[in-house]
Amino acid sequence: MSVEQHTYHFDAYPMFAFVPMGKKNKRIRSVGQKVQKGLLHRLHDHVKRKMDAFTREERMKLQAFLEQDTEAVLPIPLNKEDELYPHLIKPEQLIWQSFSPMHGIPIHSSSTYRESYINLSTEELDQHLDQVLRDYLFCADVAKQTRHDLEQQIVDGFQRHPFIQLAKEKEEVVQAVEKINHSPLISLLNSPEDLSFWRHRVEIVMRPYREIPDAWLWRGESICSHEKQMIFHAASSEIEYCCDSCRFSVYYNVSEERVRLKEEINMERAQKRIATIERQFNEMVEKTPRLVEKIDEVAKALSSFEPVVDLYNDVLDLKSRLEIDEAPDTVTFYEQLRKVSLPEEREGSPLLWLSKISTDTIEPFKPRVILPIVNETEFTRVRAYLDNLISLSTHSPRNEEQYVTIKGNVLTFGELKGVLQFISMHENQPLHVMSKVLIGQTTNALRIQRLHEDENYGLLNDWEEKHVVKAIKLIEKDGMLEKLSKGYALTEKANSLLGRESQ
Template sequence: MGLPERITYQDERYPLLALAPIGKKNKQIRSIGHKFERGLLSRLNDTIMDHIYDNEWDVTKIRAYLNLTGEAVLPVSLQKDETVYPHLLRPELFLWRSLPAEHGLPLKEEFLYHKDFTHLSAEQLYRHIGHVLEDYMFLADVSKHTREHWLKRIADAFHNDPLIRLIHEKREVIESVETMNQSALLSVLKYPEDISYWRHRVEIVMRPYRAMPEDWLDGEKGSCSHEKELHFDSHHRTICCSCEICDFHLYYHVDHHCVSFEEDFDVERAEKRMNTIEKQFNEIAEQNTRLLDQLDQLRALRKKLAAAANTLDESLDTVQLIERYQQQRIDLQEYPVLDMYNKIKHITIPARKASHLLWLSDVELEDVTIFKELPKWLEVLPNQVYPLTHHVLDELQEKLEEVRYGEEDIILTVKGHSLTYAKTQQILDLIHYYGTDYPAHTLTQVLSGKATNKLRTLKLHETRWFGLLSDWPEKHVQKLFNQLEKQGWLMKQQKGYSVSDYAEEVM
């Protein structure tokens, strides 16, 4: 921490300056031989002295920060040609880091003041040195604690900010407003002019809340997990904490343990506005009693069907199998109770809450057109759903047996050669065991019964699939794989084939 003692040089003519070489190849200061440099260092020393007396500054903390002995308080760097480097070092260079003593101080722009102090007037130099010393004293205070300590303090002050406390308090309402603002339910509410005005107000009211990143708000303590940058403002004694990923900046006021943001929000007004838009939405909902009643009816329907969920899910699975066998879709409207269940099984309609906003924001519908089908569903569904659902399942299972492949059913034909379901099963069995181990032409030779040296070496000629399609020309067997892939039985892999999910289900 501080200036490495090995490279630090102090001259009794300039007791308030700590001289150090700058640049990796510049390892030490031999002398200060130039008249211009001596005069410049003397001006710097006198200016520092003036500030100490004029402002009654206690600069001992700077010495502790820089690990200096004696009176020196400001590091000044010299170049290899023994000339003074024209830019002073920023105190951030020494913050929470140890510098190597084997070579000069790092010559990095981020750790240098931009102003060239070598050609400033007395007044300009006085102002510049005052600013620099303020920076060093502030960073000396900051350095008394670790970076992690300050990040924790910043996060603590963030969550204690009045606006953030309001966000935590109103979190449920805020999330409900955001959800409702994007909800498809808005399209079926009456009085679209009122809805449009409400959404316009939402954009205004939500601005303070949207300005705060979600990653900082989660958990009601701490901050986001991303890497942060800290910048220091000695004049206001603030630490600016920035997260590039969150695109967020806040300012921590060290002496008051509080934060401020890039934009100053009126917390009292923000709270009133949030209460108002919740009230406005609830008033709109009150004018849509028919829709609210329909949601209650849908909730009751879903609850009734949930009692027979196992049977209905089995029926839907059976429908999928039938569709795979006959390779065409089934119109579920032929089975109204199944169609109804399929459309409402994934919806979420909780019990009503005191606030319509909080209730409706929790409603999840896949398609608002179900409101049009609701009257028909209410007529179709009996009080007892079990007999009806079991009847539907029985009917579908009968249909499945009708369309299920028989052993001698023809699956496909290649150039006059037909492939039965029985042989398809055996080919899929071969693919299951060897499909990704060997390329397609090797599998073709196995099915064709072509006992090549390679097949004998691999002992594939001894398998039960060898010669399964010996009555097929070999070139047609190769095409067979392409046809099975096109029909969805096989999936092409980087090497060979694998059995498709469709085939797994059908088999």
């Protein structure tokens, strides 16, 4: 604490160290008028009586806290008119602080007590001073060490807390429970009733672990790096150590050098519970042997694919680009397996190693799903399928080739290009306007927009309008058109057919 350069002393009030409050209040000239002196005498008499009940050691602690060589044990704030500031300063606003000698002590609502000691009755003032002096004595004890050292003691105390030690001891189990509880594989366990009960118990057991931020619980011997606040509770000899960013606090008992959590945990119960949910999950796995067998099958399949991953990746990439749905079974299977990651070793209990399986799909793990055979014959078939995809990707259909037939009406690739060109030039036109232009129907609305002058006007003049509407919807379904709120836009596939870059 450093208010030494801001304190003023008057012989009539040896228990007080007067301090100027407010940025523009640099110094104190004198104590105010007669009424103010009367209030000061009253306050000084109360403090002196209380000091008579304090031990010499306690008085010296208070004097040392104010960094005074005098009898002063309590700072009294004055405003720039040298009048009493009606609220006493909280000691936590002075501890480990330094203030500019060019200014007074800053005024903040949080830096002073709420009570206006000037207006308190004798009994109320007596009670208020009990609290104030107790707070100052507590902070005087705390101020014997640096903030850094105290914070380290709090962190060490937190790490020594029995529940934190249990969490670190059971970290692998705790993390495994959280992972497996969100894994799609859990739905494949036998006995839905057992699973439902287990998940209900998990919510209860995991609650205290979840209430502690990861940055506090899983960072070895350290905690989060955010700025912390200290709130002093002299009555309980505790410091509330708060992180606003994590929205988390712990309570450090200064005299006992021990940390407690906001809600303390029954340790015997916590130890039993974490062991129980691990055992219950392992029992569910034992009742579902087919799941482990399917995992073995998937592991074998993954191993079989290893020599040909480049082949299958090329197939999937080209298949996606061409927007083709049909493919050999092993291509579909491999696409599922690309999202699967299995642990190299099955170490520990089923809970621990199953939690290390990463998958977005349960399809290959379903008990009744027969996995396709992965062998050299199938690889040969997939290579032929890739050759076919490459041929399709490089083939440019001739304009006279048939694209689609609707009710006896043949739409050639040349006509398809005309439809796409018209749509690209008139994206915001509704479907019924597009169909009228393409069949060559003339209306006043079309003339006003000069759509009857478009080069593709009447492109499908021998079609019925409803069949043109159906053709456009089929083109959309084929992935060449994207529906807008009004009209259509060409996709990359359509632009590729027209031989131009997508817009």
